[in-house]
Amino acid sequence: MIDIFFPFQRLADDVTFKVFNLTPSSYIADALNFFMYDILKIGFLLLVINYFMAVVRYYLPIENIRSILSSRKWYGLDYLLAALLGVITPFCSCSSIPLFIGFVSAGIPLGVTFTFLISSPLVNESSLILFPALFGFKIAFLYNLVGILISIIGGFLIQRLHMERYIDPTFLNIKSASIDKSVHKHKKILVLLKHWWKEGFTISKTIFPYVVLGVALGAFIHGFVPKEFIEHTFLTKGFLSVPLAVLAGIPLYANSVSVIPFVEALVGKGIPLGTALAFMTSTVTLSIPEALMLKKVLKVPLLLTFFSITSVGILCIGFLFNAL
Amino acid sequence: MTIQVLGSGCSTCKKLYEITKETAQHLSLQQEVEYVSGSEGMKKIVELGLMSSPVLVVNGEVAMVGFSSDMKVIQEKILSILNKK
Numbered sequence: 575m576i577d578i579f580f581p582f583q584r585l586a587d588d589v590t591f592k593v594f595n596l597t598p599s600s601y602i603a604d605a606l607n608f609f610m611y612d613i614l615k616i617g618f619l620l621l622v623i624n625y626f627m628a629v630v631r632y633y634l635p636i637e638n639i640r641s642i643l644s645s646r647k648w649y650g651l652d653y654l655l656a657a658l659l660g661v662i663t664p665f666c667s668c669s670s671i672p673l674f675i676g677f678v679s680a681g682i683p684l685g686v687t688f689t690f691l692i693s694s695p696l697v698n699e700s701s702l703i704l705f706p707a708l709f710g711f712k713i714a715f716l717y718n719l720v721g722i723l724i725s726i727i728g729g730f731l732i733q734r735l736h737m738e739r740y741i742d743p744t745f746l747n748i749k750s751a752s753i754d755k756s757v758h759k760h761k762k763i764l765v766l767l768k769h770w771w772k773e774g775f776t777i778s779k780t781i782f783p784y785v786v787l788g789v790a791l792g793a794f795i796h797g798f799v800p801k802e803f804i805e806h807t808f809l810t811k812g813f814l815s816v817p818l819a820v821l822a823g824i825p826l827y828a829n830s831v832s833v834i835p836f837v838e839a840l841v842g843k844g845i846p847l848g849t850a851l852a853f854m855t856s857t858v859t860l861s862i863p864e865a866l867m868l869k870k871v872l873k874v875p876l877l878l879t880f881f882s883i884t885s886v887g888i889l890c891i892g893f894l895f896n897a898l
Numbered sequence: 899m900t901i902q903v904l905g906s907g908c909s910t911c912k913k914l915y916e917i918t919k920e921t922a923q924h925l926s927l928q929q930e931v932e933y934v935s936g937s938e939g940m941k942k943i944v945e946l947g948l949m950s951s952p953v954l955v956v957n958g959e960v961a962m963v964g965f966s967s968d969m970k971v972i973q974e975k976i977l978s979i980l981n982k983k
Contacts, residue, residue, distance in 0.1 A: 636949045636950060637947065637949060640949065669906070669949065669950040669951050670906075671906045671940050671951075672906060672940055672943045672944055672948065672949045672950060672951050673949045673950070675940065675944045676944055676947075676949035677949075679944060744937070745940070745941070745944075770969070775967065776968070780967070798925075821969075863908070867906060867907070867908065869899065870906075870907075870936070870937060871940075
């Protein structure tokens with residue numbers, strides 16, 4: 575396969591060995607090379623992702639997704655649809671409540687709503703675009719497939735448990751105006767291209783500092799932390815490593831793009847892929863800010879069910895990729 | 899005239915409120931910028947038919963959905979509704 579990121583590697587090599595004149599395979603050279611290459615590559619992909627997402631949001635705003643899901647009876651297909659729509663919808667814990675109430679008050683079944691809520695952070699634009707670039711197509715495909723399956727099964731379970739009574743009833747009676755966001759579709763393509771670029775660039779700019787932080791941490795591990803240290807300090811093998819990785823990820827909350835370079839460095843140092851992915855997914859999906867946010871509308875039993883199902887899903891991802 | 903920032907109470911919403919306040923001062927608008935958060939804010943957002951937060955509302959009309967840290971953008975959005983009349 576031709577490596578489309580070859581120019582980035584060239585540039586990173588040039589900076590490391592020619593500009594800074596570092597000795598190949600010294601600690602500092604390894605770290606700097608990793609840092610340069612990953613900053614360029616992930617920075618580039620970040621722009622691509624956010625541009626792509628701006629286009630998706632323009633043609634398929636979340637309000638229209640709600641109309642699609644509530645427009646007719648789907649006979650179970652709505653779970654699949656909700657999972658797929660969750661993949662392309664960017665997720666921010668800020669919006670989880672308005673989104674949740676908006677879905678439920680529009681008559682979308684609770685299970686389908688949760689399928690969407692699980693799939694949205696679990697499988698996302700970065701697992702679609704960054705994973706193939708970092709871990710290869712096979713892993714990326716499998717991860718996204720398993721993520722979609724988990725969200726469908728999770729939503730289905732919540733529906734089966736009939737947990738509607740655990741939603742704060744004051745929110746269920748809100749009359750929501752239905753709005754059509756497709757009115758502004760007469761703009762010229764050039765105007766649109768510029769608009770998407772601007773929107774994507776603005777978002778990339780806000781995430782970029784965190785990506786730099788993630789890459790710096792990754793570069794440090796890559797260059798300076800010996801493999802033996804990681805193997806001795808962390809339980810890398812064995813049954814417990816995956817649950818521990820999930821637990822470690824809960825108090826941390828980060829954008830998936832910024833955790834990926836860190837995970838990439840850990841995998842390079844011998845942490846099994848499944849354990850590393852479990853850590854990453856847990857950081858991105860299970861977060862305390864989101865739980866506190868959702869607690870305003872969900873009563874504890876439903877909230878706990880939601881988090882347990884997601885945790886079990888992440889454990890499955892961890893064990894599955896460790897077994898590969 | 900009213901300017902409101904509706905939010906679920908997250909930090910991004912608060913940030914938008916701060917920036918909007920600054921923008922309103924910059925435009926020397928007399929109106930106070932109102933921050934509606936928590937349950938009240940979420941109810942309002944859903945009532946407007948929206949599903950993302952935060953939301954910037956000017957004179958009851960939705961001026962912007964989502965966050966921007968750019969004062970120029972916020973200024974533009976506020977003025978686009980004020981100049982409608």
